[in-house]
Amino acid sequence: MFAHRKNPLDPDAATETPEAVFLNRRKWLAAAGLGLGAAGIGGYWGWRRWRGSDEEVIAGGEVETVPVQAAAGHREGTDETPRQSLHDAFPAPRDTRFSYGRAETDRADAARYTNFYEFSSLKSTWRYVDEFQPYPWTIQVGGLCRNALKFDLDEFHGTYSDELVERQYRHRCVERWAMAVPWTGIPLARLLRDADPLPAATHVRFVSFFRPDEASQQQYTEYPWPYEEGLTIDEAMNDLTLLTTGVYGRPLLKQHGAPIRLVVPWKYGFKSIKSIDRIELIDHEPATFWSTLSPDAYPFQSNVEPHVPRPWPQDEEWMLGTNEVFPTKLYNGYADQVAGLYRA
Numbered sequence: 001m002f003a004h005r006k007n008p009l010d011p012d013a014a015t016e017t018p019e020a021v022f023l024n025r026r027k028w029l030a031a032a033g034l035g036l037g038a039a040g041i042g043g044y045w046g047w048r049r050w051r052g053s054d055e056e057v058i059a060g061g062e063v064e065t066v067p068v069q070a071a072a073g074h075r076e077g078t079d080e081t082p083r084q085s086l087h088d089a090f091p092a093p094r095d096t097r098f099s100y101g102r103a104e105t106d107r108a109d110a111a112r113y114t115n116f117y118e119f120s121s122l123k124s125t126w127r128y129v130d131e132f133q134p135y136p137w138t139i140q141v142g143g144l145c146r147n148a149l150k151f152d153l154d155e156f157h158g159t160y161s162d163e164l165v166e167r168q169y170r171h172r173c174v175e176r177w178a179m180a181v182p183w184t185g186i187p188l189a190r191l192l193r194d195a196d197p198l199p200a201a202t203h204v205r206f207v208s209f210f211r212p213d214e215a216s217q218q219q220y221t222e223y224p225w226p227y228e229e230g231l232t233i234d235e236a237m238n239d240l241t242l243l244t245t246g247v248y249g250r251p252l253l254k255q256h257g258a259p260i261r262l263v264v265p266w267k268y269g270f271k272s273i274k275s276i277d278r279i280e281l282i283d284h285e286p287a288t289f290w291s292t293l294s295p296d297a298y299p300f301q302s303n304v305e306p307h308v309p310r311p312w313p314q315d316e317e318w319m320l321g322t323n324e325v326f327p328t329k330l331y332n333g334y335a336d337q338v339a340g341l342y343r344a
């Protein structure tokens, strides 16, 4: 059992995690090359084993599904909500308007290095998600709207089966790692329109699950569970904001936030809340998990801004898997789509 790390608010802890150093394969190889000899080889072997094979990392996060009644879906002329079983929803057609502008991150590399504090403050959360049962799963949309919604994953996939798309997005964590991955989902705006917001709704609040029996860190830490996030209504309605149930053309792995998560590619990764339990239309800026813990480091807006330290310098980022370094762009390169939201 690995010790769960100390205070994640300590900037040093979050940037140079022991694990990040540990995972830096090039350093290990270099160290071996420098003549640490047998010790180096032994260390490398241990590192290989501890790191987990690609197969282990992926299998560790795969969601077990129970066969649902009639994946065939909706019976015409009934009020029954259409249903589609999880695996039949994938793959979805690619939305060709989006491309990474760099190499796609390897699927196992993305699955190996994840942030999911409900399970661990280490990055290898795939090791800690065994007990998590994200299927079946019910999600609710409510608050200041005319048509509150409640549906399970199969109803979601049945209702939006013609609208699911795959989009290639860049992702940027405030800790400065980045990835380029294909998400499957629908624009959040599509769902919100179905909920029919009242004019008083100015913000949207997202709340993750609270299941201390399945997510050990919800038992042991003082964090303000459940994880919560928020957007202004205009940010939530922006076409880039994607509500996703898949990645790499398959259902989300547990460590990526199965069964349903948000992806907000122009903001730091912590805004992209995982494993959503409910969505609420509200008339004020909501508190969020990270802004509650550290308002200065993680303010509500938290757009990717290379010139604003948060709290580390943010002008560069490195890619999972390859360690390739890129200059960080304003709004993570999505300024064309979102700059209008922030003009005075």
Ligand SMILES: Nc1nc2c(c(=O)[nH]1)N[C@H]1C(S)=C(S)[C@@H](COP(=O)(O)O)O[C@H]1N2
Binding pocket: 110, 113, 114, 115, 116, 117, 118, 172, 173, 174, 208, 227, 255, 256, 257, 268, 269, 270, 271, 272, 273, 274, 275
């Ligand atoms: N519920 C929940 N959502 C979360 C987090 C978390 O700890 N809990 N971590 C966030 C952070 S800091 C990042 S960078 C992204 C990481 O997404 P990934 O692990 O799928 O790459 O998820 C975000 N969503």
Ligand SMILES: [Mo]
Binding pocket: 115, 172, 173, 174, 175, 268, 269, 270
């Ligand atoms: Mo992050």
